[in-house]
Amino acid sequence: MSATAELNMVEAITKGLGQLLEEDPDAILLGEDIGRNGGVFRATAGLQERFGEDRVVDTPLSEAGFVGAAIGMCLVGLHPVVEIQFDAFVYPAFEQLVSQAGRFRWRTRGAYGLPLVVRLPYGGGTRAPELHSDSPETLFSHMPGLRVVVPSDPLSAGELLLAATRCGDPVVFLEPKRMYRRGRQLLPAKFVPGDLDHAVVVRPGEDLTVIAYGAMVDVAEGAAERLQEEGVSTRVLDLRSIYPLDRESILAAAEETGRVLVVHEAARHCGVAAEVAALLQEEAADVLLAPTLRVTGMDMPFPLSQNEDDALPTVERVLAAAHTMLEY
Amino acid sequence: MLTELSSFSRELALQLFTAMARLRAFDERAVILQHQGRIGTYPTFYGEEAVQAASVWALPRQDWLFPTYRQSAVVTLRGCPPLVPLLMWRGHPGGWHDVMEYRVAPICVPVATNLPHAVGAAWGAKLRHQELVALAYGGDGSTSAGDFHEACNLAGLVGAPVIFLITNNQWAISTPVSKQTKIRRVADKAAAYGIPGVRVDAFDVFACYQAVREAAARARAGEGPTLIEAIGYRLGPHATADEPSLYRDLQADRLWEPMEPLRRTQMALVAAGLASEAELDQIRADSVEELRDIGDSVDAYPPVTIEEIAATVHRETPWGLRPDRLREPSWGARGGAVG
Ligand SMILES: Cc1ncc(C[n+]2csc(CCOP(=O)(O)OP(=O)(O)O)c2C)c(N)n1
Ligand SMILES: [Mg+2]
Numbered sequence: 001m002s003a004t005a006e007l008n009m010v011e012a013i014t015k016g017l018g019q020l021l022e023e024d025p026d027a028i029l030l031g032e033d034i035g036r037n038g039g040v041f042r043a044t045a046g047l048q049e050r051f052g053e054d055r056v057v058d059t060p061l062s063e064a065g066f067v068g069a070a071i072g073m074c075l076v077g078l079h080p081v082v083e084i085q086f087d088a089f090v091y092p093a094f095e096q097l098v099s100q101a102g103r104f105r106w107r108t109r110g111a112y113g114l115p116l117v118v119r120l121p122y123g124g125g126t127r128a129p130e131l132h133s134d135s136p137e138t139l140f141s142h143m144p145g146l147r148v149v150v151p152s153d154p155l156s157a158g159e160l161l162l163a164a165t166r167c168g169d170p171v172v173f174l175e176p177k178r179m180y181r182r183g184r185q186l187l188p189a190k191f192v193p194g195d196l197d198h199a200v201v202v203r204p205g206e207d208l209t210v211i212a213y214g215a216m217v218d219v220a221e222g223a224a225e226r227l228q229e230e231g232v233s234t235r236v237l238d239l240r241s242i243y244p245l246d247r248e249s250i251l252a253a254a255e256e257t258g259r260v261l262v263v264h265e266a267a268r269h270c271g272v273a274a275e276v277a278a279l280l281q282e283e284a285a286d287v288l289l290a291p292t293l294r295v296t297g298m299d300m301p302f303p304l305s306q307n308e309d310d311a312l313p314t315v316e317r318v319l320a321a322a323h324t325m326l327e328y
Numbered sequence: 329m330l331t332e333l334s335s336f337s338r339e340l341a342l343q344l345f346t347a348m349a350r351l352r353a354f355d356e357r358a359v360i361l362q363h364q365g366r367i368g369t370y371p372t373f374y375g376e377e378a379v380q381a382a383s384v385w386a387l388p389r390q391d392w393l394f395p396t397y398r399q400s401a402v403v404t405l406r407g408c409p410p411l412v413p414l415l416m417w418r419g420h421p422g423g424w425h426d427v428m429e430y431r432v433a434p435i436c437v438p439v440a441t442n443l444p445h446a447v448g449a450a451w452g453a454k455l456r457h458q459e460l461v462a463l464a465y466g467g468d469g470s471t472s473a474g475d476f477h478e479a480c481n482l483a484g485l486v487g488a489p490v491i492f493l494i495t496n497n498q499w500a501i502s503t504p505v506s507k508q509t510k511i512r513r514v515a516d517k518a519a520a521y522g523i524p525g526v527r528v529d530a531f532d533v534f535a536c537y538q539a540v541r542e543a544a545a546r547a548r549a550g551e552g553p554t555l556i557e558a559i560g561y562r563l564g565p566h567a568t569a570d571e572p573s574l575y576r577d578l579q580a581d582r583l584w585e586p587m588e589p590l591r592r593t594q595m596a597l598v599a600a601g602l603a604s605e606a607e608l609d610q611i612r613a614d615s616v617e618e619l620r621d622i623g624d625s626v627d628a629y630p631p632v633t634i635e636e637i638a639a640t641v642h643r644e645t646p647w648g649l650r651p652d653r654l655r656e657p658s659w660g661a662r663g664g665a666v667g
Contacts, residue, residue: 036575037502060472060508061439061500089438092474127389127419128367131437271647295656300641300649303634305368305419310634321656 005104007187010180012154013043014121016161016191017081019275021051024079027165029056030066031083031119040085041121041180067093071101074114079165087122088131088325090172094139101170102145112266116170118162123215123265124297124312125178131207135266140172142270147171147240149196152217154185159194160240167196174242176214199246208322209253211276212263213239216261218312220263223318232326250276251284258289259325263313268296290328293321330592333335340385341602344533345593346611347381347405349586352590354401358417361623362568367417367632371397375563377530378589379495379657381405382536387544394433394464396445398495402465410618413626419445421632422436422642439500440470443479449492450483450547461547463491463540468499469597471517472508475581484521490549491540492555497528502575515557523553530560531589534596548593563588 007015020027029044035058038045048056059066063084070080084090090097097118103112124133133135141148148243151157156176164171168184202217203224210219224234235257237249260280262273273294280292295313303311333341355374362370376398378394384393384405395402400413408425413550415422416435427433436442446464453460470476483490498505511517518525528539536558543554545571561584561644566570572578581664586592590612590614647653 032500033575035502039572040501040569058503058507061469061503062474063470064474065472091438129369129417129419129437131625155583190476293656298634298638298654299646300638303637304416304421304423307421307632307634317655324656 004189005128005187006184007154008181008184009151009154009157009175010041012044012158012185012187013161013175014045014047014322015187016158017044018047018050020081020162020165021047021055024165026077027055027079027081028073029081029083031057032059032061032072032085034058034083039083041177042122043119043175045105046122046172063089063093064096068098068100070116071096071104071114072224074116081117081119083119085121086128086132087120087134087136088122090118090136093118096109097140097146097170097172098143104145105169106145111317114170115167116167116256117164117167118170118172119161120172120174121177121180122174122177123178124302124308127308130304133308135264136250137172137174137242138266138271141272146243147196148174149240150174150176150214150240152176152179152202152214152238152240154182155187155192156200156238156240158187160196162191163193163196166193174214178215179218182218196241197244197246199237199241199249201235201249202238203234203236205233206257207233208259208261208262208325209235209237209257210263210318210322211239211250211253212238213242213272214265216263216265219313219315219318222315223259223322226286226315226319227322231276232322234322245275245279247279250279254280255282255287258287260288260292261295261318261321261325262292263295263318265297265312266295267299269299271296290325293325295321330532330596331538333534333596333602336602338535338602341534341597342611344381344385344537344541345597345603345608346615347385348377348533348590348593349612349615350618351377351381351401353612353619354398354404354413357619358414359568359583359620361414361549361626362417366623366626367414368419369567369569369579370417371400371567372564373398375560375588376495376497378488379493379530379536379558379560380531381402381628382533383465383493383540384497386537386540387461387463390431391460391544392431392433392446393460394442394449394462395435396439396442396465396467396470397435397437398467399465400435403432406432408432410622411629413620414626415629418626420629421637422629426500436642440466440473440475440479442466443475444482446490446492447479447483447488447553450553451486454487454489459548460550461491461544466492466494467500467648468494468496468498468505468508468514470494471514480518480521480523480553483553484523487550487552489550490553491543491547492553493540493558494555495558495560497530497560499562499566499576501566501570513557515555521555523555525555525557527557527559530558531587531592533589533593561587
């Protein structure tokens with residue numbers, strides 16, 4: 001899989017992990033069922049065969065244990081990339097991430113960071129059972145010391161994953177699993193580590209900006225397409241980094257389009273959109289032509305599959321909010 | 329061979345068999361409904377009917393059960409219509425059964441999270457001088473999780489009348505038990521908590537029944553918790569979305585197939601002269617017949633709106649979950665929703 005090829009997101013992640021294991025002898029993968037089974041999403045398919053059982057390690061069913069162990073591994077020079085099987089199964093490891101991993105650099109007075117990446121397939125839209133569709137990014141971006149990164153397509157998945165493994169601080173890397181097999185992209189023979197610090201304008205526009213990340217970039221683009229038909233030029237800004245936020249790109253969107261709408265799947269209360277709206281309120285209120293609206297998940301457990309479409313932001317919901325803003 | 333049947337009355341033996349047959353019928357039907365796309369991913373319990381049926385039958389109805397995703401149908405043995413757990417796998421909120429009515433807790437998906445609940449129920453009942461036992465289910469994989477350790481430790485310490493029924497089916501998705509823990513006998517983990525650990529054949533409904541009865545008797549006598557390791561083998565895939573050929577030797581799997589418990593129990597009952605082949609075939613057929621139209625019932629079940637669901641999250645629904653604010657509120661919402 002080294003030559004240029006059209007890959008979907010999950011294949012791009014496999015490719016990125018393979019490249020990492022090849023280039024970095026200290027890299028090690030940990031997780032449940034990631035070896036022979038190749039992970040429940042096949043994100044590590046074939047990697048144990050290629051790199052051996054000491055580098056692609058099946059762990060027991062103990063998220064707190066293996067995320068904690070990954071912290072210890074960092075101390076002796078390893079670069080662990082941990083797979084959490086599904087969104088909600090990161091909760092047992094929450095303690096290790098927020099009270100340990102995120103505080104390590106601070107506890108060494110800035111001297112040492114942990115080269116730890118925790119991969120987290122997340123989000124709804126896959127008709128999965130309870131607790132297989134959560135969007136927990138806000139939890140990690142609220143707690144100090146962690147970077148929170150979300151790719152939106154195959155290329156960003158590969159590039160940001162490699163960047164995450166080298167950034168020197170612990171990263172919670174959320175993979176929008178509903179995009180795993182949605183669409184292919186021509187990818188380079190080797191990924192160049194991406195830019196963790198900057199959001200990307202995936203569609204230029206002048207009248208309105210829709211800020212999104214993960215699977216919601218697709219929804220934002222769908223809405224932008226429809227708005228185009230109405231003669232509204234819509235910028236789509238893919239955040240990619242949830243913590244820290246790319247303040248400049250957000251403020252530029254306010255300055256250049258005057259209207260900023262934020263979309264995410266996670267619950268609204270204290271979500272990323274609230275943070276963006278607060279930033280705009282504090283630093284760009286004078287240039288805004290309309291208040292910022294949020295199109296988000298609901299403040300409730302993610303519904304069982306029959307009702308998941310009711311809770312997920314859709315093109316229609318984004319359009320409705322956009323119209324409200326345009327008519328303000 | 330199965331346990332000596334002489335201590336079992338014909339009535340009890342038939343009840344256990346019937347319970348197993350009903351679980352089997354449910355499981356087979358659920359797999360079909362999944363293949364037809366009428367329910368979502370479904371974790372089959374094919375091969376675990378003996379231990380599950382025994383666990384329900386060995387306890388009086390006032391005792392509490394704490395299932396995982398693997399025991400989604402045990403509630404039907406307490407009188408809940410099979411439609412209810414099927415709705416759960418369909419992703420319909422009608423799948424949440426009445427917890428108090430059946431004294432069966434909601435199924436817990438995150439592995440081992442149900443175990444401490446059972447400890448608390450048992451311990452709490454003890455504190456309130458209620459004669460009550462709680463039984464929690466788990467798998468071999470669950471015994472690696474922190475919650476397992478904490479539950480066993482706490483239960484041992486406070487002498488909670490709880491039973492940890494761990495079905496060691498030797499697999500946690502693709503992870504064999506040999507890669508789960510260094511200990512050879514899961515039951516030996518009990519020693520760490522100062523509680524008894526016993527082993528039983530998960531395919532032997534009578535042995536499982538006796539093991540749970542004994543553990544419950546100890547619990548009721550004030551002797552505290554028991555860890556039961558029911559040793560079996562996962563005869564099916566982890567769930568309908570799983571592909572065992574990727575990680576296990578299907579040839580070796582076939583060696584376990586003769587352990588399939590329903591047929592084995594049937595043979596044992598006939599051999600012991602407790603029932604005739606025809607009579608048992610009839611019970612199986614009736615169990616299947618009972619579910620004949622269940623797929624239609626699943627399809628026809630009226631949908632619930634998101635507004636209705638939102639009203640079930642809190643006792644008093646916060647403003648953000650009320651119908652007019654559930655989707656996009658806006659500045660105009662002070663005077664009425666916009667957009
Ligand atoms: C905390 C947690 N991590 C991961 C999972 C994903 N998962 C679902 S079932 C399972 C294996 C459980 O194995 P075991 O405890 O032996 O029970 P079995 O499925 O064999 O009945 C895993 C890893 C989960 N449900 N919960
Ligand atoms: Mg198991």
